[in-house]
């Protein structure tokens with residue numbers, strides 16, 4: 001360990017007091033590159049000290065008269081970083097956060113005097129860039145832009161952030177500065193390529209990781225199949241939620257400080273409620289089992305301690321108010337709280353140290369997230385336990401049977417598509433409103449910028465003049481881009497009895513999360529949606545306590561607009577191109593929370609939604625199909641099963657969620673005239689997921705085949721080929737046919 005020569009003396013001294021004697025080689029390399037003005041991404045494991053890699057050049061920049069812009073996806077992480085900076089007590093570093101919580105009277109001070117500003121992409125988009133002239137002295141001196149936890153910038157959100165960073169570069173250029181970009185990310189495949197796509201800049205990558213760690217024991221756990229029967233008579237696996245709640249309660253009882261990561265907010269709240277109920281039962285039986293001791297005085301405290309037992313477990317999520325969040329974080333740090341169930345809201349760097357164990361209920365979506373979450377345990381170098389509990393999902397099945405996919409080289413890349421015209425258009429308007437666009441600016445925004453600009457001019461959004469493109473409308477251009485939403489006006493979620501506003505959901509998500517009859521959880525409370533009124537933009541809910549969850553099911557139609565790339569795949573053919581998808585949520589499935597038992601399907605009456613997006617699809621020639629039919633396979637069922645499982649496996653290769661993509665399969669598609677399986681990006685314009693599937697098709701479909709084959713069920717279940725969102729009620733499905741179909745396609 002050593003310090004670079006240029007490392008500020010004051011920082012070295014302050015950190016020496018905390019036992020930090022220098023930088024590890026990976027920190028050194030990234031810090032030194034950034035200090036020399038190079039752009040770099042540092043992509044290493046959790047607890048590898050990425051913050052020291054950017055702190056060192058950042059403090060050096062401040063002492064040298066420069067300014068630093070620090071970006072994170074969440075306010076909580078910025079608050080944590082700010083606390084760390086202030087504790088260093090370096091008077092020349094005037095650090096301040098600038099987010100939605102910053103009082104207006106403080107904002108002027110931040111703009112004029114802070115030299116280390118911590119903010120998020122939303123604030124940069126809506127406030128900082130549009131009012132750049134108020135920030136002129138900050139931008140003029142800007143030396144370093146730190147983009148922390150940048151693996152969160154994927155898919156459509158990542159594509160928006162990519163355009164915001166391009167606008168930032170343009171504003172800097174106006175003020176004559178050319179800051180270095182230092183990106184910090186969890187481990188991923190091809191971080192340099194991702195960083196370049198995100199910033200549009202050439203990037204060095206630093207991927208080694210030499211920091212010391214305690215040993216973490218990783219357990220992979222597949223819950224057993226139960227006696228219950230689900231759709232089509234399929235066996236039902238015990239739920240990851242139930243297993244996680246049991247483990248959480250057991251670990252808390254054993255005084256093991258445990259964090260449980262659950263994929264959905266609803267799931268996290270269910271785990272916390274179930275584990276608390278279990279502790280309440282334990283407290284109850286202890287109280288009644290222990291005979292009243294004589295003399296009574298030493299146990300005066302015991303009834304209280306037992307009564308408090310359930311209170312040792314809580315749920316945490318990003319939507320909580322800042323004060324609620326901080327209270328929970330504090331209680332966990334102090335040990336007043338021993339168990340916390342959370343969504344990945346906590347994953348993004350909130351500093352909770354001293355945890356002994358981490359439970360991960362279901363594959364968290366990416367290997368980066370898995371290691372990030374597992375890395376939460378045993379921070380200060382002590383040994384720790386991390387348990388991945390498989391859900392009944394084909395990807396989870398694949399992983400618990402193929403641990404090499406977790407421990408070998410990362411395969412999943414962080415993907416985004418900054419050229420998506422639905423993303424680029426609004427940001428070109430915002431950029432033009434900031435500083436009129438000129439021909440010279442176009443390369444910053446990519447190859448498709450000229451075409452998109454023409455469309456914006458003909459739509460009357462921008463005006464073309466000899467000096468360039470201008471925003472001449474009265475409204476704010478930044479309102480055109482909804483950077484975290486899926487578009488459409490938000491739906492308000494209102495409690496019917498009291499009129500209390502519980503929150504809001506974007507319109508496309510409303511179809512799947514707050515449809516009539518949906519179970520909706522809010523801050524540990526369960527609500528039932530009475531009605532969803534799309535015209536009024538309101539979902540009316542009431543307090544309820546059903547013992548089931550709901551899954552919206554949709555049916556999809558797809559038509560091919562253009563195949564932009566294709567090649568042979570075994571005897572079949574693989575394509576990537578533009579499609580038009582019409583989706584309609586038609587019903588919802590009820591499933592018992594604890595057991596996973598199916599309680600039936602309820603019809604819904606919601607309008608279809610159409611989107612233009614990108615898809616990957618494969619076809620099989622009629623001769624092969626005929627031969628398979630002769631062998632007795634149900635071709636429609638085989639293609640349908642392969643579609644479901646391949647949607648489940650794509651997130652192994654592209655960082656996406658199974659709900660970010662969709663699929664259609666048919667024995668005979670009108671546009672191809674062949675047996676065809678489509679997998680499409682479920683976002684307007686595409687998000688890069690299908691494109692990654694096209695690029696890694698043979699690995700992807702091999703893993704799909706393996707996932708189906710390694711499930712012990714006989715004819716298909718939710719762990720392999722059944723999908724909870726299938727609008728056709730998982731009919732027809734042919735498990736053996738799907739394996740055979742994929743074997744032929746893969747030429748095995």
Ligand SMILES: [Zn+2]
Pocket residue numbers: 711712713714716717718719720721
């Ligand atoms: Zn199965």
Ligand SMILES: [Zn+2]
Pocket residue numbers: 640644723726727728730
């Ligand atoms: Zn289906």
